[in-house]
Amino acid sequence: MPCFILLPPWIESKQVGSINNMILLSSATSIASINSSCNKCICMMILTDNIVGITCLQNQTCLLFSNYSLSYTINNSLNGSFHFLIIPPEQQFSTVKTTVSCTPNCMNNGTCLFSNVCLCTSEWNGTYCEIPICSPPCENFGNCTSPGVCTCYYGWTGSYCQIVQTILWTFDNTLNDLSGQFIGVGYNSPTYTAGINGYGSALALNGIHNQCVIVYPYLNMSYMSFTWEFWIYPTIALPNDTTFISQCFNVSKDQCLLFMIRYDKILFSFWYDDVSGLTVIPVNKWSHMTLIYDLITNKKFIYLNGILEHAQHSNGSLSADFVNLTIGCRKMGKGATYDKFFTGYIDQMLYNSRVKNASEILNDATLVTYHRFLSNASLMDSGPNYINGSWGGGAVSIPSGIVNQAIDFPTNGSYFQLSELVLLGTSNWPLSLSLWFKINSLTETSSIAYLSDAIQCMKMITLLYNGTIQIQIFNGNKNNIIFGPVIHIGTWNHIIYTFSTVNGMRLYVNGSLYRSVITTYSTNDSPVTLTFGNSLFNTTCGYLNQQFYGSIDEVRLYSRELNATDIIQLYTNP
Structure with missing residues (x-):
């Protein structure tokens, strides 16, 4: 039965209906819960325009239902009672003006019910409606960053991060x-x-x-x-x-x-x-x-x-x-x-x-390491294996590379190094080394790329004192050598060194095959170190400190022999 509440004459008359042993349920996800007595909750309902019903529970908690919800359901319950507002047919008195405040203000269209209590819309939650709601909730450590939008953790995708x-x-x-x-x-x-x-x-x-x-x-x-x-x-x-x-x-x-x-x-x-x-x-x-x-x-x-x-x-x-x-x-x-x-x-x-796709798979299998020498990640590998490099002796990243930044070797003893390369240290395993380089000064023979392990070493790419490019490979008995063209100071040039048991060693300069020699490739079948810019006084092989004064960029090492199409692509689109 309806119950009546007596109000002072300056407040409009309102009626409250009550049903015992019943509770109201809602499909909405943002029903406000208040730890307060039933009488206080009834007063809140009367004095607030947007509360249309409450459920009073025996644990002195009230659930507040606003007109934002689309559907309500009444269920039997011995633990609560349902109270609702009955609007009279005629209003004879003026409405009470009440002032409530929430600090900070309710966010995302939330309504301040009374002091520091916000009633949120169905898309938001939290004390001040600051927490977005995702339904279903984000899984696998995903974060709900806005209503219905999950930002997924590494390795997961899907509308709620449910797909690996x-x-x-x-x-x-x-x-x-x-x-x-x-x-x-x-x-x-x-x-x-x-x-x-x-x-x-x-x-x-x-x-x-x-x-x-x-x-x-x-x-x-x-x-x-x-x-x-x-x-x-x-x-x-x-x-x-x-x-x-x-x-x-x-x-x-x-x-x-x-x-x-x-x-x-x-x-x-x-x-x-x-x-x-x-x-x-x-x-x-x-x-x-x-x-x-x-x-x-x-x-x-x-x-x-x-x-x-x-x-x-x-x-x-x-x-x-x-x-x-x-x-x-x-x-x-x-x-x-x-x-x-x-x-x-x-x-x-x-x-x-x-x-x-086939290109991704080929890169995953054969791109050993790729170094771009970007200023914010100078030593990091941009390839699939995360083989980061090291440098020393004054080697620095400079802004004027063939693409973005490059590495520069300005002082005697400067170098860039890649260590523990497994496949490059395997006999007769195919390989390709692609890089861009620019000579800043040249007075003597200098080392561009130098290969070594604890026993063996080899000058892969050398610049002779007159600017001639030289590449070599060890076949188990001797070094087979190819002499390339003369390279001039101050210009960027592209060089690719390849080896396979079918085609032997080949030298490509600026997209074109310069010369080749049939040979095998012999190593100690152990991981090797590849050093750029300097031979680092390798006394094991009797090499002096052959410093390259210049810049190198876009270094790619492959565990396959690149074909003509690959080489043209790397030259025209570095």
């Missing part, structure tokens, strides 16, 4: 991914060894001891496109079905993901839905694997060292629900035991929830 975008396991003395959200748990104590990028470590697995890694939580790849990339280094001849990565819900078609070796070649399987590579995977050598599933075209792709091996239509997409990923072994369904263990090293394992 990028996951990287570097295996730098940890089994967890780079973001710390996908946790690797070692099975039978896997260890670490030197990695592909020289400065970090790789995962070392011994299949004889049944070592592998189980990843938590579940990574959802079902009914999605994806790209997996990783480096492997088998240390033994691998038996059939040796597994690199698996996610098996059941041993049924399209319910089990497997990346493994079969007949010495890579196999990409959804279980009875397979595609196989064409090349035998070598032992005791690093190989870069890329495996792609494209949901749109329903095709699987296998790349080896950046080159497409095989593409084939799939019978269907993956459907491996709620089962953990394994690295270096497989588990065939729930309750099964682990088997098909890998023996060797795995490094830089990268997952993307999209299809990478």
Whole structure:
């Protein structure tokens, strides 16, 4: 029944209806909650224009309902009562003018109900309506930065950060991914060894001891496109079905993901839905694997060292629900035991929830390092491996490079250095070194690029006293040498040094092939250091301090031989 409240004659008459053992619920997300007695809440409702009803709970808390909500529901409850305002048909007295204030002011169209209590719209929350609301809420450490907008953490995407975008396991003395959200748990104590990028470590697995890694939580790849990339280094001849990565819900078609070796070649399987590579995977050598599933075209792709091996239509997409990923072994369904263990090293394992294109894959597999010498990141690697450099002796970043900034060697002893380069120190591994340089002064022979390890060293690119370019390579018995053109002081020039067992050593100058020589490439098969600008008094090889006085820019080192199209592109678009 309605109840009546007596008001002084100068206040308009208002009626309050009450229903006991009932509570009002709303679909709105910003109902104000007040810790106060029911009587005080009723007074607030009467004296405030935008409160149309309240629910009084037995714990001396009131819920205030405004006219912003679109729908209300009355439910039975023994813990509360519902009170609502009945507007009389005629108003005979003037309205009371009440003044309330909130400090600071209510934000984002919020209403100040009484002192420092704001009633927010459905899109905002917080004491002063300063916190945006995202519905559904942002997941995976995403931040709600404005109503309905989530800013996602590294590796995640989607309207509420629910889709994994990028996951990287570097295996730098940890089994967890780079973001710390996908946790690797070692099975039978896997260890670490030197990695592909020289400065970090790789995962070392011994299949004889049944070592592998189980990843938590579940990574959802079902009914999605994806790209997996990783480096492997088998240390033994691998038996059939040796597994690199698996996610098996059941041993049924399209319910089990497997990346493994079969007949010495890579196999990409959804279980009875397979595609196989064409090349035998070598032992005791690093190989870069890329495996792609494209949901749109329903095709699987296998790349080896950046080159497409095989593409084939799939019978269907993956459907491996709620089962953990394994690295270096497989588990065939729930309750099964682990088997098909890998023996060797795995490094830089990268997952993307999209299809990478051929150019991206080739760069990921073969662009060892790329240095732009920008003023705010002079030593940082802009390539996929984060092989940052070091410098000394007065080397500095200057504003006048071929593109943006460059590195300059103004004083005797100045240099830039890249250390622990694994593939460059591997015999007969193809390579390309591309750079721009400008001579500031020239009085004697100077070193532009110099290769060394603890035993062996080689002047890769040298500038002779008269400005002639010279490149060389060691074949195990002697240095094979190519003499290039004379380079003049004060102009930028582009040079590319390439090697492959097919074409030998080649010198390209300003986009054109200058000369080549058939040769092999012999090293100690250990990581090497590449130094620019100076040979740094290498007494092991009897070289003096051959300082280059000039600037270098846009240094790119590849673990493949660049072709003519690549070289023209680098020259015309540095």
